[in-house]
Amino acid sequence: MAGSVAGHGDVVGQLQYLDVQKLTCIRGQRVLFRDLGFRVDAGQVLSLEGPNGAGKTSLLRVLAGLLPAAGGTVALVFGSESETDADERARKVAWLGHNDAAKPQLTPREMLAFFARLYGTRADVDAALGAVGLAKLADLACGYLSAGQKKRLALARLKVAERPVWLLDEPLSSLDADGRKRALDLINAHIMFGGIVVAATHEALGVASQRLSLGAPA
Amino acid sequence: MIGALLLRDMRLATRAGGSAALALAFFAAVATLVPLGVGADLRLLMRIASGVLWVAAVLAALLSLDRLFQADFEDGSLDVIALAPLSLETVAATKIAAHWLTTGLPLTLLSPLLGVMFGLPPRAIAVLTLSLAIGTPAVSALGAIGAGLTMSIRRGGLILPLLVLPLLAPAVIFGAGAVQAALDGLSSGALLFLAAFAVATTLLSPFAAGAAVRLNLAG
Numbered sequence: 001m002a003g004s005v006a007g008h009g010d011v012v013g014q015l016q017y018l019d020v021q022k023l024t025c026i027r028g029q030r031v032l033f034r035d036l037g038f039r040v041d042a043g044q045v046l047s048l049e050g051p052n053g054a055g056k057t058s059l060l061r062v063l064a065g066l067l068p069a070a071g072g073t074v075a076l077v078f079g080s081e082s083e084t085d086a087d088e089r090a091r092k093v094a095w096l097g098h099n100d101a102a103k104p105q106l107t108p109r110e111m112l113a114f115f116a117r118l119y120g121t122r123a124d125v126d127a128a129l130g131a132v133g134l135a136k137l138a139d140l141a142c143g144y145l146s147a148g149q150k151k152r153l154a155l156a157r158l159k160v161a162e163r164p165v166w167l168l169d170e171p172l173s174s175l176d177a178d179g180r181k182r183a184l185d186l187i188n189a190h191i192m193f194g195g196i197v198v199a200a201t202h203e204a205l206g207v208a209s210q211r212l213s214l215g216a217p218a
Numbered sequence: 219m220i221g222a223l224l225l226r227d228m229r230l231a232t233r234a235g236g237s238a239a240l241a242l243a244f245f246a247a248v249a250t251l252v253p254l255g256v257g258a259d260l261r262l263l264m265r266i267a268s269g270v271l272w273v274a275a276v277l278a279a280l281l282s283l284d285r286l287f288q289a290d291f292e293d294g295s296l297d298v299i300a301l302a303p304l305s306l307e308t309v310a311a312t313k314i315a316a317h318w319l320t321t322g323l324p325l326t327l328l329s330p331l332l333g334v335m336f337g338l339p340p341r342a343i344a345v346l347t348l349s350l351a352i353g354t355p356a357v358s359a360l361g362a363i364g365a366g367l368t369m370s371i372r373r374g375g376l377i378l379p380l381l382v383l384p385l386l387a388p389a390v391i392f393g394a395g396a397v398q399a400a401l402d403g404l405s406s407g408a409l410l411f412l413a414a415f416a417v418a419t420t421l422l423s424p425f426a427a428g429a430a431v432r433l434n435l436a437g
Binding site for chain 2: 068091094098100103106115157
């Protein structure tokens, strides 16, 4: 990959902002949130807060286009174009869920190489492993990794996905102090280049961010 | 992108703890156990060989099919894969291909050996192998629909055969029937019917399986 600065700029492209209007989400018979509206500009972090069951994960899934909303719109605005279609939006986001998607039989290097090829990027897998401190474990099967190390691998996946919008569900859970610092470095680098980060979290992220509190479950 | 997914699924199936060797061992074990139960009547074994081997092959393939989407669904991989620039239909087609290459194809290649064990004449063995080569893609394809439907059910592996086995009856009938006809020295159109069935199901199943996965992801 050419210089990482130029590379990262290409990733973000003309991203301007994420605009959410009148978003409603119903799971089962329960309304998780109704008429939710917010806007996140390029280069900003939004942290989602709220008690368990408030709908943080569901909101992230709706933003990713994985879960259809019961009402409202989500638009990703690039230059003069606005992507409102869920399938189109799915091609612009990188996802870190509460499951780590680590296959016990594969090594971290194989996992990241797979995700890079799956997403059609030419990302530097070794650089991503180095950024999360897994360089020495690159060829050890993921089955031997601890929960924190798997979380680091998931963070490295964000880097190789090369997507402008990061949706993170509890990105700091099970990480040690060094892991947290590396996670925050990645997030800071991403927003510095004009990316958007939306993170559901129970603890302060440690980066300047807007906050959105989702209500208690009804 | 498709190549990456195909390679990964084949790696997962063939590495330690993967399903490929398991299916093959199951197939061989069932085929070995039946003569022990039926007795050493070679004429009888020859008559039932095609039915036993076809049923064993279908069950062996189904053994690993329930995890086709479920494993990726449970560990979060499917969310990440769903965000890739591939449609879920393409993902399903790729997974079907990987499953066939690691299960259906090895079963087909092992079947001549088991045919010999059942005392099948060379011509019948050739037809048996050909029928499995044609028919096993349909097993992987139809099984993928069931796998997509049951991926979020905890004991989905028990429901999957109930959903899929009735749909696979034509493959067993035509596949085993072709071998029977060859044993009797008759010409039959069974292989052609089997081929038609396999082509139709293999082409259409990815759409149904993709839709089932989409439904479950959003559920």
